[in-house]
Amino acid sequence: MSNTYYEPSDLRKFGNITEWNEELGKKFFDYYGSVFEEGALTAREKSLIALAVSHVVKCPYCIDAYTQDGLKRGITKEEMMEAVHAGAAIESGATLVHSVQMMNKYKKLSM
Amino acid sequence: MQLKSLKKRENELANAKRQLEILSNGIFQNEELPTFRTKLAAQNQFPLKPKTLEILQINVGYMCNQVCAHCHVDAGPDRKEIMTRETMQQCLDVIKETGAHTLDLTGGAPEMNPDFRWFVEEATKVGVKDVIVRSNLTIITANKKYNDLPEFFKKHKVHVISSMPHWTEGKTDQQRGDGVFNASIKALRMLNAVGYGMPGSELKLDLVYNPSGAFLPGDQAALEVDFKKALSSNFEIQFHKLFSITNLPISRFLDYLIASENYEEYMYNLVEAFNPAAVDNVMCTNTLSVSWDGWLYDCDFNQMLGLKVDSSVEHIRDFNKEILSKRTICISQHCYGCTAGAGSSCQGTVA
Numbered sequence: 001m002s003n004t005y006y007e008p009s010d011l012r013k014f015g016n017i018t019e020w021n022e023e024l025g026k027k028f029f030d031y032y033g034s035v036f037e038e039g040a041l042t043a044r045e046k047s048l049i050a051l052a053v054s055h056v057v058k059c060p061y062c063i064d065a066y067t068q069d070g071l072k073r074g075i076t077k078e079e080m081m082e083a084v085h086a087g088a089a090i091e092s093g094a095t096l097v098h099s100v101q102m103m104n105k106y107k108k109l110s111m
Numbered sequence: 112m113q114l115k116s117l118k119k120r121e122n123e124l125a126n127a128k129r130q131l132e133i134l135s136n137g138i139f140q141n142e143e144l145p146t147f148r149t150k151l152a153a154q155n156q157f158p159l160k161p162k163t164l165e166i167l168q169i170n171v172g173y174m175c176n177q178v179c180a181h182c183h184v185d186a187g188p189d190r191k192e193i194m195t196r197e198t199m200q201q202c203l204d205v206i207k208e209t210g211a212h213t214l215d216l217t218g219g220a221p222e223m224n225p226d227f228r229w230f231v232e233e234a235t236k237v238g239v240k241d242v243i244v245r246s247n248l249t250i251i252t253a254n255k256k257y258n259d260l261p262e263f264f265k266k267h268k269v270h271v272i273s274s275m276p277h278w279t280e281g282k283t284d285q286q287r288g289d290g291v292f293n294a295s296i297k298a299l300r301m302l303n304a305v306g307y308g309m310p311g312s313e314l315k316l317d318l319v320y321n322p323s324g325a326f327l328p329g330d331q332a333a334l335e336v337d338f339k340k341a342l343s344s345n346f347e348i349q350f351h352k353l354f355s356i357t358n359l360p361i362s363r364f365l366d367y368l369i370a371s372e373n374y375e376e377y378m379y380n381l382v383e384a385f386n387p388a389a390v391d392n393v394m395c396t397n398t399l400s401v402s403w404d405g406w407l408y409d410c411d412f413n414q415m416l417g418l419k420v421d422s423s424v425e426h427i428r429d430f431n432k433e434i435l436s437k438r439t440i441c442i443s444q445h446c447y448g449c450t451a452g453a454g455s456s457c458q459g460t461v462a
Contacts, residue, residue: 012379044333071322072329074337076279 011061044073051080052087114178116187117363124366125185127417134360134444138375144382147446154387159395159440161409164432166398168215168411168457169194169202171227173403175219176253179274179287181321181364183415186219194403196226199233201427202401207237209432215398215457217245217411222257235267243270245319245457248298249291261305270315271307272354272457273299276323278341286323299348308350317352319459325373327380327451331355331460354459357381359412359448381447389454392461395440401427409440411457416443 018025036046047069054062070080117125124130138144151157173190175182206214214234221227221244234242244264251260264271275295276286283292299316302308308316318338322328335353342348358364360377368374395409399420405427408414422438424431454461 012383043330044337068326071324071326074277074329074334076282 006060008060008064011064014061044075047073048075048079048083052083055084056087056091114187116178116185116189117366118185119187119189122366124362127415130361130365131416131418131443133365133369138378139444144378147442147444150382150385150447151390151442154390156387156390159390159393159442161436161438161440162396164209164211164397164399164436166213166215166394167202167206167209167211167401168217168398169199169401170217170403170411170414171199171219171221171224171230173219174223175247176223176250177220177247177288177291179363180367181286181323181358183359183362183364183412184219185362185415190219192403193224194226194405196229198401198403198405198427199226199230201405201430203230203233203237205427205430206234206239208430212240213243214239214241215243215245217457220247220250221245222250222260228263231263231267231269241270242267243272246271246273246298247287248273248275248295251298251301252294258301261301261307264302264307265305265314268314270317271302272317272319274321275318275338276321278338278345282323296346296348299342299350300346303349308348310349312351316350317354318350319354319356321356321358325368325371325377327384328355328357328455331453352459354457355453355455356457356459357448357451357455359445361412361445362415378444378447381451384451385447386450386452386454386462389450389452389462392454392456393446393449394456394458394461395449398457399435407435410449412445412448413441416445418443 015029018029036043036050041049047066050062051066051070054066067080135146139146145153148157151159170184172193173184173186174188174193175184175186175190176188178187216227216230218224224230231242231244246260250257252258263269273295274287275283277283280292283295284290299308302316305314306312307314320328320334320338328334331353334355338353339350342350360368360374360381365374368377395413398410400408400411400414402408402414406414407420407422407425407427407430408418409420418441419425420435420438421441422435424434449455449461452460
Protein backbone atom coordinates (compact mmCIF):
# COMPACT_ATOMS: atom_id res chain seq x y z
CA MET A 1 0.00 0.00 0.00
CA SER A 2 1.32 3.36 -1.03
CA ASN A 3 1.82 6.06 1.59
CA THR A 4 0.42 8.79 -0.64
CA TYR A 5 -3.24 9.29 -1.55
CA TYR A 6 -2.61 9.43 -5.28
CA GLU A 7 -0.43 6.92 -7.15
CA PRO A 8 -0.03 7.58 -10.93
CA SER A 9 0.12 3.85 -11.69
CA ASP A 10 -3.31 3.38 -10.04
CA LEU A 11 -4.89 4.80 -13.20
CA ARG A 12 -3.94 1.58 -14.99
CA LYS A 13 -5.88 -0.35 -12.34
CA PHE A 14 -9.10 1.60 -12.89
CA GLY A 15 -10.66 -1.40 -14.63
CA ASN A 16 -10.14 -3.48 -11.48
CA ILE A 17 -13.10 -1.77 -9.77
CA THR A 18 -15.31 -4.38 -11.48
CA GLU A 19 -13.68 -7.06 -9.30
CA TRP A 20 -15.69 -5.97 -6.25
CA ASN A 21 -18.94 -5.31 -8.09
CA GLU A 22 -18.96 -6.70 -11.58
CA GLU A 23 -22.50 -5.70 -12.50
CA LEU A 24 -22.26 -2.02 -11.56
CA GLY A 25 -18.64 -1.75 -12.71
CA LYS A 26 -19.50 -3.13 -16.11
CA LYS A 27 -22.53 -0.85 -16.42
CA PHE A 28 -20.34 2.12 -15.61
CA PHE A 29 -17.66 1.25 -18.18
CA ASP A 30 -20.26 0.51 -20.88
CA TYR A 31 -21.89 3.87 -20.16
CA TYR A 32 -18.51 5.62 -20.10
CA GLY A 33 -17.56 4.08 -23.43
CA SER A 34 -20.84 5.10 -25.06
CA VAL A 35 -20.61 8.67 -23.78
CA PHE A 36 -17.28 9.26 -25.51
CA GLU A 37 -18.27 7.80 -28.86
CA GLU A 38 -18.74 10.10 -31.84
CA GLY A 39 -22.26 11.56 -31.63
CA ALA A 40 -23.85 14.97 -32.05
CA LEU A 41 -20.53 16.13 -30.60
CA THR A 42 -17.28 14.84 -32.06
CA ALA A 43 -15.04 12.59 -29.95
CA ARG A 44 -12.51 15.42 -30.13
CA GLU A 45 -14.95 17.95 -28.62
CA LYS A 46 -15.87 15.49 -25.88
CA SER A 47 -12.20 14.96 -25.09
CA LEU A 48 -11.80 18.71 -24.49
CA ILE A 49 -14.95 18.83 -22.32
CA ALA A 50 -13.59 15.88 -20.31
CA LEU A 51 -10.29 17.71 -19.86
CA ALA A 52 -12.04 20.84 -18.56
CA VAL A 53 -14.23 18.82 -16.17
CA SER A 54 -11.16 16.86 -14.99
CA HIS A 55 -9.74 20.15 -13.74
CA VAL A 56 -12.99 21.31 -12.16
CA VAL A 57 -13.40 18.06 -10.23
CA LYS A 58 -9.63 18.16 -9.57
CA CYS A 59 -9.00 14.56 -10.56
CA PRO A 60 -5.28 14.02 -11.24
CA TYR A 61 -5.97 10.67 -12.91
CA CYS A 62 -8.45 12.28 -15.30
CA ILE A 63 -6.03 15.14 -16.06
CA ASP A 64 -3.29 12.63 -16.98
CA ALA A 65 -5.71 10.58 -19.05
CA TYR A 66 -7.28 13.44 -20.99
CA THR A 67 -4.04 15.32 -21.59
CA GLN A 68 -2.72 12.14 -23.18
CA ASP A 69 -5.99 11.60 -25.04
CA GLY A 70 -5.80 15.14 -26.42
CA LEU A 71 -2.21 14.65 -27.58
CA LYS A 72 -3.25 11.48 -29.41
CA ARG A 73 -5.96 13.40 -31.20
CA GLY A 74 -3.59 16.20 -32.20
CA ILE A 75 -5.30 18.70 -29.89
CA THR A 76 -2.97 21.65 -29.34
CA LYS A 77 -1.87 23.04 -25.97
CA GLU A 78 -3.66 26.30 -26.81
CA GLU A 79 -6.95 24.40 -27.24
CA MET A 80 -6.34 22.47 -24.01
CA MET A 81 -5.63 25.60 -21.98
CA GLU A 82 -8.72 27.37 -23.37
CA ALA A 83 -10.84 24.38 -22.36
CA VAL A 84 -9.42 24.51 -18.82
CA HIS A 85 -10.19 28.23 -18.65
CA ALA A 86 -13.79 27.53 -19.70
CA GLY A 87 -14.05 25.12 -16.76
CA ALA A 88 -12.31 27.53 -14.40
CA ALA A 89 -14.60 30.40 -15.46
CA ILE A 90 -17.71 28.37 -14.67
CA GLU A 91 -16.20 27.29 -11.36
CA SER A 92 -15.31 30.84 -10.31
CA GLY A 93 -18.64 32.10 -11.70
CA ALA A 94 -20.41 29.56 -9.51
CA THR A 95 -18.63 31.03 -6.48
CA LEU A 96 -19.24 34.63 -7.47
CA VAL A 97 -22.92 34.22 -8.35
CA HIS A 98 -23.45 33.21 -4.72
CA SER A 99 -22.35 36.71 -3.75
CA VAL A 100 -25.80 37.86 -4.91
CA GLN A 101 -27.15 35.83 -1.98
CA MET A 102 -24.61 37.50 0.29
CA MET A 103 -25.68 40.92 -1.00
CA ASN A 104 -29.37 40.04 -0.54
CA LYS A 105 -28.79 38.84 3.02
CA TYR A 106 -26.62 41.85 3.85
CA LYS A 107 -29.29 44.23 2.63
CA LYS A 108 -32.05 42.36 4.47
CA LEU A 109 -30.20 42.45 7.75
CA SER A 110 -29.06 46.04 7.44
CA MET A 111 -31.08 49.12 8.42
CA MET B 112 17.57 19.32 -29.61
CA GLN B 113 20.75 17.27 -30.14
CA LEU B 114 22.43 18.00 -33.45
CA LYS B 115 24.54 14.86 -33.41
CA SER B 116 23.62 11.19 -33.73
CA LEU B 117 23.82 8.87 -30.73
CA LYS B 118 26.69 7.16 -32.54
CA LYS B 119 28.68 10.37 -32.83
CA ARG B 120 27.97 11.18 -29.19
CA GLU B 121 29.13 7.66 -28.27
CA ASN B 122 25.89 7.19 -26.38
CA GLU B 123 25.44 3.64 -25.06
CA LEU B 124 22.16 3.38 -27.00
CA ALA B 125 24.11 3.57 -30.27
CA ASN B 126 24.90 -0.05 -29.39
CA ALA B 127 22.10 -2.34 -30.62
CA LYS B 128 22.90 -5.03 -28.04
CA ARG B 129 22.45 -2.52 -25.23
CA GLN B 130 19.06 -1.53 -26.64
CA LEU B 131 17.96 -5.18 -26.78
CA GLU B 132 19.11 -5.64 -23.18
CA ILE B 133 17.03 -2.68 -22.03
CA LEU B 134 14.02 -4.06 -23.92
CA SER B 135 14.37 -7.41 -22.14
CA ASN B 136 15.25 -6.21 -18.64
CA GLY B 137 13.20 -4.50 -15.94
CA ILE B 138 9.44 -4.77 -16.35
CA PHE B 139 9.77 -7.63 -18.85
CA GLN B 140 12.38 -9.58 -16.90
CA ASN B 141 10.39 -9.43 -13.67
CA GLU B 142 7.26 -10.43 -15.61
CA GLU B 143 5.35 -7.29 -14.68
CA LEU B 144 4.61 -7.22 -18.41
CA PRO B 145 4.61 -10.24 -20.77
CA THR B 146 7.35 -10.41 -23.41
CA PHE B 147 6.17 -10.10 -27.00
CA ARG B 148 6.87 -13.79 -27.51
CA THR B 149 4.73 -14.77 -24.49
CA LYS B 150 1.94 -12.50 -25.72
CA LEU B 151 2.00 -14.04 -29.21
CA ALA B 152 2.12 -17.56 -27.77
CA ALA B 153 -0.94 -16.84 -25.62
CA GLN B 154 -2.83 -15.95 -28.81
CA ASN B 155 -1.45 -18.94 -30.75
CA GLN B 156 0.35 -16.47 -33.00
CA PHE B 157 3.89 -17.65 -32.27
CA PRO B 158 6.10 -18.11 -34.23
CA LEU B 159 5.57 -15.26 -36.64
CA LYS B 160 6.08 -16.44 -40.24
CA PRO B 161 6.37 -14.45 -43.47
CA LYS B 162 3.73 -14.51 -46.21
CA THR B 163 4.30 -13.58 -49.87
CA LEU B 164 7.04 -10.99 -50.32
CA GLU B 165 5.42 -7.83 -51.66
CA ILE B 166 7.68 -5.01 -50.54
CA LEU B 167 11.42 -4.64 -50.63
CA GLN B 168 12.33 -1.80 -48.29
CA ILE B 169 15.81 -0.58 -48.97
CA ASN B 170 17.75 1.65 -46.66
CA VAL B 171 20.15 3.41 -49.04
CA GLY B 172 22.12 5.10 -46.26
CA TYR B 173 21.92 6.66 -42.83
CA MET B 174 23.05 10.11 -43.94
CA CYS B 175 20.41 12.80 -43.46
CA ASN B 176 20.22 16.60 -43.44
CA GLN B 177 18.01 16.42 -40.32
CA VAL B 178 18.55 15.06 -36.81
CA CYS B 179 15.03 14.22 -35.64
CA ALA B 180 14.56 13.60 -31.92
CA HIS B 181 12.61 10.38 -32.49
CA CYS B 182 14.67 8.87 -35.34
CA HIS B 183 14.90 5.08 -35.07
CA VAL B 184 17.73 5.05 -37.59
CA ASP B 185 19.88 7.50 -35.59
CA ALA B 186 20.38 9.24 -38.92
CA GLY B 187 22.07 12.59 -39.40
CA PRO B 188 24.72 14.55 -41.29
CA ASP B 189 27.44 12.74 -39.35
CA ARG B 190 26.38 9.27 -40.54
CA LYS B 191 28.49 8.09 -43.48
CA GLU B 192 26.97 4.65 -44.16
CA ILE B 193 25.84 4.68 -47.78
CA MET B 194 24.70 2.01 -50.26
CA THR B 195 26.90 1.41 -53.31
CA ARG B 196 25.66 0.99 -56.88
CA GLU B 197 26.83 -2.63 -56.75
CA THR B 198 24.46 -3.41 -53.84
CA MET B 199 21.67 -1.49 -55.60
CA GLN B 200 22.20 -3.72 -58.66
CA GLN B 201 21.86 -6.80 -56.44
CA CYS B 202 18.55 -5.39 -55.14
CA LEU B 203 17.34 -4.85 -58.71
CA ASP B 204 18.24 -8.44 -59.61
CA VAL B 205 16.21 -9.66 -56.64
CA ILE B 206 13.21 -7.54 -57.61
CA LYS B 207 13.23 -9.05 -61.11
CA GLU B 208 13.33 -12.51 -59.62
CA THR B 209 10.68 -12.11 -56.90
CA GLY B 210 8.13 -9.89 -58.61
CA ALA B 211 7.77 -7.78 -55.46
CA HIS B 212 5.48 -4.96 -56.55
CA THR B 213 6.81 -2.25 -54.25
CA LEU B 214 10.26 -0.80 -53.79
CA ASP B 215 10.33 1.35 -50.67
CA LEU B 216 13.39 3.59 -50.49
CA THR B 217 14.31 4.96 -47.11
CA GLY B 218 17.30 6.30 -45.20
CA GLY B 219 18.47 8.76 -43.84
CA ALA B 220 17.48 11.05 -46.65
CA PRO B 221 17.53 8.60 -49.58
CA GLU B 222 18.03 11.47 -52.04
CA MET B 223 21.48 12.11 -50.52
CA ASN B 224 22.82 8.82 -51.87
CA PRO B 225 24.84 9.79 -55.00
CA ASP B 226 23.30 6.87 -56.94
CA PHE B 227 19.74 7.55 -55.82
CA ARG B 228 18.51 8.83 -59.21
CA TRP B 229 20.19 6.00 -61.08
CA PHE B 230 18.55 3.49 -58.75
CA VAL B 231 15.07 4.99 -59.24
CA GLU B 232 15.50 5.01 -63.03
CA GLU B 233 16.65 1.38 -63.10
CA ALA B 234 13.86 0.29 -60.75
CA THR B 235 11.19 1.75 -63.01
CA LYS B 236 12.83 -0.08 -65.96
CA VAL B 237 12.58 -3.48 -64.27
CA GLY B 238 8.86 -2.95 -63.83
CA VAL B 239 8.35 -2.17 -60.16
CA LYS B 240 4.74 -0.97 -59.87
CA ASP B 241 5.22 1.32 -56.92
CA VAL B 242 8.54 3.03 -56.27
CA ILE B 243 8.25 4.81 -52.94
CA VAL B 244 10.68 7.40 -51.68
CA ARG B 245 10.44 8.33 -48.03
CA SER B 246 11.37 11.97 -48.36
CA ASN B 247 11.88 14.22 -45.36
CA LEU B 248 10.75 17.15 -47.61
CA THR B 249 13.39 19.59 -46.35
CA ILE B 250 16.01 17.93 -48.56
CA ILE B 251 14.18 19.41 -51.57
CA THR B 252 14.90 22.94 -50.35
CA ALA B 253 18.20 22.18 -48.57
CA ASN B 254 20.47 22.70 -51.56
CA LYS B 255 20.11 23.87 -55.16
CA LYS B 256 21.08 20.44 -56.49
CA TYR B 257 17.93 18.97 -54.91
CA ASN B 258 15.50 21.68 -56.06
CA ASP B 259 14.51 19.70 -59.17
CA LEU B 260 13.54 16.60 -57.18
CA PRO B 261 9.78 17.23 -57.64
CA GLU B 262 10.34 17.19 -61.44
CA PHE B 263 12.49 14.07 -61.18
CA PHE B 264 9.88 12.32 -59.03
CA LYS B 265 7.18 13.29 -61.53
CA LYS B 266 9.15 12.00 -64.51
CA HIS B 267 9.42 8.56 -62.92
CA LYS B 268 6.02 8.62 -61.18
CA VAL B 269 7.72 8.07 -57.85
CA HIS B 270 5.32 7.72 -54.92
CA VAL B 271 6.36 10.33 -52.35
CA ILE B 272 5.74 9.63 -48.65
CA SER B 273 6.77 12.37 -46.27
CA SER B 274 6.85 12.92 -42.55
CA MET B 275 4.75 15.62 -40.92
CA PRO B 276 4.18 15.20 -37.19
CA HIS B 277 1.72 18.06 -36.84
CA TRP B 278 0.03 20.85 -38.77
CA THR B 279 1.54 23.46 -36.46
CA GLU B 280 5.08 24.80 -36.60
CA GLY B 281 5.84 24.39 -32.89
CA LYS B 282 5.06 20.70 -32.64
CA THR B 283 6.80 19.85 -35.92
CA ASP B 284 10.02 21.70 -35.13
CA GLN B 285 10.09 20.26 -31.61
CA GLN B 286 10.46 16.78 -33.11
CA ARG B 287 12.27 17.45 -36.38
CA GLY B 288 14.38 20.56 -35.74
CA ASP B 289 14.14 24.33 -36.04
CA GLY B 290 12.86 25.58 -39.37
CA VAL B 291 11.74 22.13 -40.54
CA PHE B 292 8.05 23.06 -40.63
CA ASN B 293 8.46 26.07 -42.90
CA ALA B 294 10.89 24.23 -45.19
CA SER B 295 8.45 21.30 -45.37
CA ILE B 296 5.57 23.61 -46.29
CA LYS B 297 7.69 25.12 -49.05
CA ALA B 298 8.60 21.65 -50.35
CA LEU B 299 4.96 20.48 -50.23
CA ARG B 300 3.99 23.53 -52.30
CA MET B 301 6.68 22.63 -54.85
CA LEU B 302 5.30 19.08 -55.02
CA ASN B 303 1.72 20.33 -55.36
CA ALA B 304 2.86 22.70 -58.12
CA VAL B 305 3.96 19.79 -60.35
CA GLY B 306 0.76 17.87 -59.58
CA TYR B 307 1.70 15.78 -56.55
CA GLY B 308 -1.05 15.20 -54.00
CA MET B 309 -3.75 16.94 -56.02
CA PRO B 310 -7.23 15.38 -55.93
CA GLY B 311 -7.41 12.61 -58.52
CA SER B 312 -3.72 12.95 -59.45
CA GLU B 313 -1.78 9.77 -60.19
CA LEU B 314 1.26 11.44 -58.62
CA LYS B 315 0.88 10.10 -55.11
CA LEU B 316 1.83 12.24 -52.14
CA ASP B 317 1.09 10.73 -48.74
CA LEU B 318 2.05 12.06 -45.35
CA VAL B 319 3.28 10.16 -42.32
CA TYR B 320 2.20 11.22 -38.88
CA ASN B 321 4.05 10.01 -35.83
CA PRO B 322 3.47 11.43 -32.38
CA SER B 323 5.87 14.09 -31.14
CA GLY B 324 6.16 12.60 -27.67
CA ALA B 325 5.52 9.61 -25.42
CA PHE B 326 1.98 8.90 -26.55
CA LEU B 327 0.35 6.64 -29.11
CA PRO B 328 -1.18 7.97 -32.31
CA GLY B 329 -4.92 8.59 -32.38
CA ASP B 330 -7.37 7.42 -35.01
CA GLN B 331 -5.75 7.62 -38.46
CA ALA B 332 -8.92 8.66 -40.32
CA ALA B 333 -9.74 11.43 -37.81
CA LEU B 334 -6.17 12.74 -37.94
CA GLU B 335 -6.27 12.72 -41.74
CA VAL B 336 -9.39 14.91 -41.66
CA ASP B 337 -7.72 17.37 -39.25
CA PHE B 338 -4.46 17.45 -41.25
CA LYS B 339 -6.28 18.02 -44.54
CA LYS B 340 -8.43 20.78 -43.08
CA ALA B 341 -5.49 22.60 -41.46
CA LEU B 342 -2.99 22.24 -44.33
CA SER B 343 -5.54 23.23 -46.92
CA SER B 344 -7.01 26.25 -45.12
CA ASN B 345 -3.74 27.55 -43.65
CA PHE B 346 -1.34 26.80 -46.52
CA GLU B 347 -3.45 25.67 -49.51
CA ILE B 348 -1.59 22.34 -49.45
CA GLN B 349 -3.10 19.12 -50.76
CA PHE B 350 -2.07 15.52 -50.13
CA HIS B 351 -3.62 12.09 -50.56
CA LYS B 352 -3.45 9.84 -47.51
CA LEU B 353 -2.18 10.20 -43.98
CA PHE B 354 -0.36 7.20 -42.50
CA SER B 355 -0.31 7.11 -38.75
CA ILE B 356 2.81 5.39 -37.40
CA THR B 357 3.59 4.49 -33.79
CA ASN B 358 7.06 5.38 -32.50
CA LEU B 359 8.93 2.21 -31.62
CA PRO B 360 11.01 2.20 -28.44
CA ILE B 361 14.42 1.98 -30.07
CA SER B 362 17.39 4.24 -30.79
CA ARG B 363 16.77 7.98 -30.29
CA PHE B 364 13.14 7.52 -29.29
CA LEU B 365 14.21 4.98 -26.65
CA ASP B 366 16.83 7.45 -25.46
CA TYR B 367 14.11 10.11 -25.17
CA LEU B 368 11.73 7.75 -23.33
CA ILE B 369 14.38 6.85 -20.77
CA ALA B 370 15.66 10.41 -20.28
CA SER B 371 12.13 11.79 -19.84
CA GLU B 372 11.17 8.94 -17.46
CA ASN B 373 8.40 7.82 -19.79
CA TYR B 374 9.80 4.42 -20.77
CA GLU B 375 7.81 2.17 -18.42
CA GLU B 376 4.53 4.02 -18.93
CA TYR B 377 5.01 3.91 -22.69
CA MET B 378 5.67 0.16 -22.66
CA TYR B 379 2.56 -0.34 -20.51
CA ASN B 380 0.55 1.65 -23.04
CA LEU B 381 1.90 -0.43 -25.93
CA VAL B 382 1.26 -3.75 -24.19
CA GLU B 383 -2.22 -2.74 -23.05
CA ALA B 384 -3.09 -1.69 -26.60
CA PHE B 385 -1.91 -5.06 -28.04
CA ASN B 386 -4.29 -6.05 -30.82
CA PRO B 387 -4.13 -9.66 -32.10
CA ALA B 388 -5.79 -8.56 -35.36
CA ALA B 389 -2.86 -6.24 -36.04
CA VAL B 390 -0.43 -9.17 -35.71
CA ASP B 391 -1.94 -10.80 -38.81
CA ASN B 392 -0.89 -7.90 -41.00
CA VAL B 393 2.34 -6.59 -39.48
CA MET B 394 4.66 -5.40 -42.21
CA CYS B 395 7.39 -7.95 -41.50
CA THR B 396 5.05 -10.58 -42.97
CA ASN B 397 5.17 -9.09 -46.49
CA THR B 398 8.34 -6.98 -46.41
CA LEU B 399 12.07 -7.54 -46.41
CA SER B 400 14.41 -4.80 -45.27
CA VAL B 401 17.84 -4.38 -46.87
CA SER B 402 20.56 -2.36 -45.17
CA TRP B 403 23.00 -0.02 -46.93
CA ASP B 404 25.57 -2.83 -46.94
CA GLY B 405 23.16 -5.46 -48.29
CA TRP B 406 22.20 -7.44 -45.17
CA LEU B 407 18.64 -8.66 -44.87
CA TYR B 408 16.26 -7.95 -41.99
CA ASP B 409 12.59 -8.59 -41.23
CA CYS B 410 12.01 -4.83 -40.96
CA ASP B 411 13.84 -1.50 -40.74
CA PHE B 412 13.57 -1.59 -36.92
CA ASN B 413 15.25 -5.00 -36.70
CA GLN B 414 17.90 -3.59 -39.01
CA MET B 415 18.67 -0.87 -36.48
CA LEU B 416 18.74 -3.45 -33.69
CA GLY B 417 21.19 -5.60 -35.66
CA LEU B 418 18.70 -8.52 -35.80
CA LYS B 419 19.48 -10.10 -39.17
CA VAL B 420 16.97 -12.53 -40.71
CA ASP B 421 17.05 -15.93 -39.01
CA SER B 422 18.02 -17.81 -42.16
CA SER B 423 21.01 -19.37 -43.90
CA VAL B 424 20.51 -16.56 -46.43
CA GLU B 425 21.49 -13.31 -44.76
CA HIS B 426 22.68 -11.12 -47.63
CA ILE B 427 20.99 -9.74 -50.75
CA ARG B 428 23.71 -11.26 -52.99
CA ASP B 429 22.73 -14.75 -51.78
CA PHE B 430 18.99 -14.08 -52.05
CA ASN B 431 16.85 -17.20 -52.23
CA LYS B 432 13.10 -16.74 -52.06
CA GLU B 433 12.41 -20.35 -51.12
CA ILE B 434 14.84 -20.47 -48.19
CA LEU B 435 13.85 -17.03 -46.88
CA SER B 436 10.14 -17.86 -46.98
CA LYS B 437 10.73 -20.60 -44.41
CA ARG B 438 12.35 -18.31 -41.84
CA THR B 439 10.87 -17.29 -38.50
CA ILE B 440 10.59 -13.55 -37.96
CA CYS B 441 12.89 -12.18 -35.22
CA ILE B 442 11.02 -10.41 -32.44
CA SER B 443 11.64 -8.50 -29.24
CA GLN B 444 9.61 -6.11 -27.10
CA HIS B 445 9.88 -3.25 -29.65
CA CYS B 446 7.45 -5.28 -31.80
CA TYR B 447 4.62 -4.19 -29.47
CA GLY B 448 4.88 -0.85 -31.33
CA CYS B 449 3.52 -2.45 -34.53
CA THR B 450 0.64 -4.30 -32.83
CA ALA B 451 -0.77 -1.52 -30.62
CA GLY B 452 -4.30 -0.31 -31.30
CA ALA B 453 -5.03 -0.25 -35.01
CA GLY B 454 -1.48 -1.47 -35.63
CA SER B 455 1.35 0.36 -37.30
CA SER B 456 3.44 -0.14 -40.41
CA CYS B 457 5.24 2.00 -42.95
CA GLN B 458 1.88 2.07 -44.76
CA GLY B 459 0.02 3.23 -41.65
CA THR B 460 -2.52 1.25 -39.65
CA VAL B 461 -3.05 -2.44 -40.43
CA ALA B 462 -6.13 -3.48 -38.44
